[in-house]
Ligand code: SF4
């Protein structure tokens with residue numbers, strides 16, 4: 001698979017751009033409903049994709065090699081699904097040819113994400129959610 005083909009699997013849900021916090025005792029990582037300051041919450045697109053790693057320290061490149069470590073990815077994530085032997089979800093744009101289908105299916109961060117620009121870091125624990133955004 002080429003890099004372009006790998007990147008094309010992303011459905012654009014924006015759920016991996018949620019700020020995570022780690023339990024210092026257990027090491028468990030939790031998603032919050034707070035999104036990276038670079039995420040454009042209406043579109044769930046990165047506001048500076050080419051410079052994301054220098055601008056957003058929390059941003060991680062998802063690769064076939066580190067996918068297994070990212071257990072905080074949502075169950076809907078195309079990479080996680082394919083790795084688990086599942087097919088792409090019915091609303092995936094590669095099947096529907098519709099980039100908005102992920103939003104219309106209610107899957108994306110568009111519906112609840114609050115940019116970290118508006119949150120003090122000390123408040124993050126108040127925004128913990130499950131990996132599927134509940
Ligand atoms: S969670 Fe998966 S499918 Fe959704 S934006 Fe992130 S990498 Fe793409």
Ligand code: SF4
Pocket residue numbers: 016017018036037038039040045046047048049052053056058059060
């Ligand atoms: S820098 Fe962009 S791709 Fe990385 S977490 Fe933030 S919004 Fe997502």
